[in-house]
Amino acid sequence: MSTPIVIDGKEASARLKAAIASSVAAMKAKHKVTPGLATVLVGDDPASHVYVRNKQKTAVAAGMNSFQHDLPATTSQADLLTLVAQLNADPAVHGILVQLPLPKHIDQFAVINAIDPAKDVDGLHPISAGRLLAGGDALVACTPTGSVMLITDVMPNIAGKHAVVLGRSILVGKPVSLLLLNENCTVTMAHSKTADLPALCRTADILVAAVGRPEMVRGDWIKPGAIVIDVGINRIPTDDGKGKLVGDVNYAEALKVAGAITPVPGGVGPMTIACLMANTLKAACQIHNIADVAVPTRLPPRA
Numbered sequence: 190m191s192t193p194i195v196i197d198g199k200e201a202s203a204r205l206k207a208a209i210a211s212s213v214a215a216m217k218a219k220h221k222v223t224p225g226l227a228t229v230l231v232g233d234d235p236a237s238h239v240y241v242r243n244k245q246k247t248a249v250a251a252g253m254n255s256f257q258h259d260l261p262a263t264t265s266q267a268d269l270l271t272l273v274a275q276l277n278a279d280p281a282v283h284g285i286l287v288q289l290p291l292p293k294h295i296d297q298f299a300v301i302n303a304i305d306p307a308k309d310v311d312g313l314h315p316i317s318a319g320r321l322l323a324g325g326d327a328l329v330a331c332t333p334t335g336s337v338m339l340i341t342d343v344m345p346n347i348a349g350k351h352a353v354v355l356g357r358s359i360l361v362g363k364p365v366s367l368l369l370l371n372e373n374c375t376v377t378m379a380h381s382k383t384a385d386l387p388a389l390c391r392t393a394d395i396l397v398a399a400v401g402r403p404e405m406v407r408g409d410w411i412k413p414g415a416i417v418i419d420v421g422i423n424r425i426p427t428d429d430g431k432g433k434l435v436g437d438v439n440y441a442e443a444l445k446v447a448g449a450i451t452p453v454p455g456g457v458g459p460m461t462i463a464c465l466m467a468n469t470l471k472a473a474c475q476i477h478n479i480a481d482v483a484v485p486t487r488l489p490p491r492a
């Protein structure tokens with residue numbers, strides 16, 4: 190068995206971010222438009238704070254404007270919806286990201302549905318999901334887009350390959366499946382009621398795991414040479430009490446069988462923010478009818 194490709198998500202996301210930054214520079218020079226990303230954070234969840242700060246920093250590094258709205262955990266749904274309406278109407282804002290999860294007293298779906306679909310850079314609005322389903326030019330959720338970019342970076346033409354996607358969430362499983370279908374894969378979507386998961390997985394040329402179950406996919410579930418994309422992020426306890434992050438795939442076992450595999454951390458994770466930037470650039474192009482600025486849909490080649 191030849192050595193598998195360990196897919197380096199950090200390197201891949203750096204490539205994508207560099208391409209986006211150069212497109213942003215071209216957009217500013219040619220059209221005097223600066224893409225703007227508004228982030229909305231409600232409450233004090235430390236992990237959400239870190240995620241939002243990273244998104245803001247990445248936007249600024251790409252040459253975009255970043256508008257930050259940090260609201261207390263006691264913010265009412267009505268006040269949050271008022272802010273979303275203001276951002277919808279603000280011409281400097283091209284992308285709106287409401288960091289999830291929201292406090293329990295706020296209906297997450299009401300807030301997502303209130304975002305102008307033209308600015309829905311998280312790709313979670315039903316209009317965005319519908320456009321993806323219809324095969325149109327949608328703003329697609331970032332983690333699924335990043336996952337498929339990593340796959341096509343390893344194998345540019347995946348038409349006819351059998352892809353098995355473990356998980357059917359709106360956030361990951363369903364959009365990944367639709368993106369792979371758009372790439373002309375034959376797609377099987379599996380979930381908690383699927384019969385004989387190991388046997389099904391062994392038929393996959395491409396296996397995407399997005400279940401949130403630590404190391405559930407074992408080495409003997411994997412077809413030799415398959416591309417394995419591990420979306421899962423699970424913290425498991427360790428003897429030193431610090432815990433560690435593992436994916437949904439048993440990495441050590443999978444490494445012996447797969448043709449290419451993403452590690453956790455450092456695989457899919459870094460692609461998510463880069464794809465958020467790609468969506469913000471895309472939204473700005475669409476809102477201003479700009480057709481001569483490149484919005485990357487694949488990872489640019491290595492220099």
Ligand code: NDP
Pocket residue numbers: 332355356357358359360361362379380381382383386399400401402420421422423457458461
């Ligand atoms: P959800 O909990 O929304 O969905 C999990 C899916 O996995 C469901 O469809 C569920 O099936 C299925 N599932 C659960 N247990 C099993 C099982 N034993 N066998 C087969 N299928 C099973 O999770 P998300 O989609 O939001 O996230 C999945 C993972 O991806 C998580 O670990 C999350 O942390 C990670 N993630 C990582 C991101 C990144 O940037 N890298 C971004 C987003 C998520 P059913 O529908 O039948 O219940």
